[in-house]
Amino acid sequence: MYGWVQKMISKTKMARYSLPPKFTLVFFLAIICITDGKYLTLDYYSKTCPKVSDIVHSEMESAMSSDPRVAPQLLRMHFHDCFVQGCDGSVLLDDTATFKGEKTAGPNMKSIHGFGVVDKIKSRLESECPGVVSCADLLALAAKDAVILVGGPYWDVPLGRKDSRSASFEKANTDIPLPNDGLMTLIAKFLAKELTPTDMVALSGSHTIGVARCTSFRDRIYGDYQYTSKDGVELAKLKEICPVKGNDDNITNLDYTTPTLFDNAYYGNLMRGQGLLNSDQELYSSILGFQTVGLVKKYAEDSLLFFKHFSDAMVRMGNVTNPHGGEVRKNCRIMN
Ligand code: HEM
Ligand SMILES: *[C@@H]1O[C@H](CO)[C@@H](O)[C@H](O)[C@H]1NC(C)=O
Ligand SMILES: *[C@@H]1O[C@H](CO)[C@@H](O)[C@H](O)[C@H]1NC(C)=O
Numbered sequence: 298m299y300g301w302v303q304k305m306i307s308k309t310k311m312a313r314y315s316l317p318p319k320f321t322l323v324f325f326l327a328i329i330c331i332t333d334g335k336y337l338t339l340d341y342y343s344k345t346c347p348k349v350s351d352i353v354h355s356e357m358e359s360a361m362s363s364d365p366r367v368a369p370q371l372l373r374m375h376f377h378d379c380f381v382q383g384c385d386g387s388v389l390l391d392d393t394a395t396f397k398g399e400k401t402a403g404p405n406m407k408s409i410h411g412f413g414v415v416d417k418i419k420s421r422l423e424s425e426c427p428g429v430v431s432c433a434d435l436l437a438l439a440a441k442d443a444v445i446l447v448g449g450p451y452w453d454v455p456l457g458r459k460d461s462r463s464a465s466f467e468k469a470n471t472d473i474p475l476p477n478d479g480l481m482t483l484i485a486k487f488l489a490k491e492l493t494p495t496d497m498v499a500l501s502g503s504h505t506i507g508v509a510r511c512t513s514f515r516d517r518i519y520g521d522y523q524y525t526s527k528d529g530v531e532l533a534k535l536k537e538i539c540p541v542k543g544n545d546d547n548i549t550n551l552d553y554t555t556p557t558l559f560d561n562a563y564y565g566n567l568m569r570g571q572g573l574l575n576s577d578q579e580l581y582s583s584i585l586g587f588q589t590v591g592l593v594k595k596y597a598e599d600s601l602l603f604f605k606h607f608s609d610a611m612v613r614m615g616n617v618t619n620p621h622g623g624e625v626r627k628n629c630r631i632m633n
Pocket of ligand 2: 547
C-alpha cells in the first residue's frame with residue numbers, strides 16, 4: 298500500500314505544474330480517505346501500539362493455561378465474525394432492549410464461547426494503548442495465537458480492521474455454514490465471501506480441535522448418511538452421548554484421534570468415513586466432491602501443505618472487510 302501511495306505522490310508531483318494546488322490537496326485527502334481503513338497492513342499499529350501482538354499472545358497463553366478450550370473457541374469466533382458483514386467485531390455486540398445482535402442466532406447460540414477472554418484481552422490493550430486497537434483485529438490476532446498454542450502454523454496477521462456500528466442477526470443465520478449443509482451450499486457460502494473451495498477445505502481443518510454439541514452431529518450419526526467404517530463401539534459411544542432425543546448440549550471432540558492438537562489427522566478421519574459433522578464428511582464423500590476430494594487426500598498426506606494452505610486461507614478470510622468502516626470500540630460488547 299505504501300509503495301502505491303508513493304507512486305501516487307511522484308505522479309502528483311509531476312502533475313503539480315499543470316494542476317491548481319488546491320486540486321492537488323483535495324486529491325491527496327481523497328486518496329488518504331480511500332486507503333485509510335480499507336486495506337490491512339502488517340505494521341498498522343507499529344507506531345500506535347507496538348506491543349499489540351505480544352499482549353494478545355501473552356493473554357491467550359494465560360487463558361489457555363487455565364482452560365484449553367479457549368483455543369478452539371477463539372478460532373471459531375473469528376470465523377463467525379468474518380462471515381457476517383466482514384471481520385468487524387459484530388459477533389461481540391451484546392443484545393440490548395433496543396438492539397438485536399448476533400449472539401442468539403442459530404449458529405452462535407449456546408455455541409460460541411470465550412467472550413470473557415476477549416474482554417480480558419481488550420482491557421489489557423485499553424490500558425496499554427487506549428482507543429487504538431479494534432476488537433476485530435483483536436479476534437484476528439487471538440485466532441492466530443490459538444492455532445500456534447495447539448501446535449499449528451504461524452502466519453503474519455494483517456491489521457487495520459474497524460469495529461462495526463451494526464450487527465446482523467439475519468446474516469448470522471443465513472451466511473454462516475451449517476453442519477447439515479450439502480457440499481454445494483458450503484461452497485456457495487464460502488464463494489460469497491470470495492473464498493475458494495480450496496480455502497474451504499483448508500479452513501475446515503480447524504475441526505482438528507474443539508468440540509461439537511449433540512444437536513450438531515445427531516443427523517450424522519442417525520441419518521441415512523451414517524458412519525460407514527467407524528467401528529461399532531465408537532458409534533455406540535457417540536449414540537450414548539447423543540441419543541435420538543434430548544441431551545442436545547452434550548459435547549464430543551470433532552477430531553477423535555488428536556482432539557487437542559492442531560494437525561492433519563482430521564483429513565485422515567474423513568478418508569475413513571469418520572468426520573463428525575455431515576459438513577466435514579461431505580468434503581470427501583459427496584458425489585459432487587471433484588473439487589474437494591483430492592485436497593482432502595493431499596492434506597492427509599502432507600501436513601506442511603495443509604499448514605501452508607490453512608495460513609493463506611486464514612489471511613484471506615481475515616481480509617473480508619465491512620465496506621461501511623466503523624470505529625475502535627472501547628468495550629467490545631457495546632458501540633461507542
Ligand atoms: C465448512 C463449514 C463449517 C461448518 C458447517 C462448521 C460447523 C461447525 C459446528 C456445527 C461446530 C460445532 C458447534 C456446536 O455444536 O456448538 C463447529 C465447531 C468448530 N468450528 Fe466449524 N464449521 C465450519 C467451518 C469452520 C471454519 C472455517 C473454522 C475456522 C476457521 C471453524 C472452526 C471451528 C472450531 C475451532 C470449532 C470448535 C469450537 C469449540 O470447541 O468451541 N469451523 N463448526
Ligand atoms: C449427556 O447429558 C446428560 C444430561 O444433560 C448427562 O446426564 C449425561 O451424563 C451426558 N452424557 C455424556 C456421555 O456426556
Ligand atoms: C485483501 O483485500 C484487498 C481489497 O479487497 C485486496 O486488494 C488484497 O489483494 C486482499 N489481500 C489478500 C491477501 O487477499
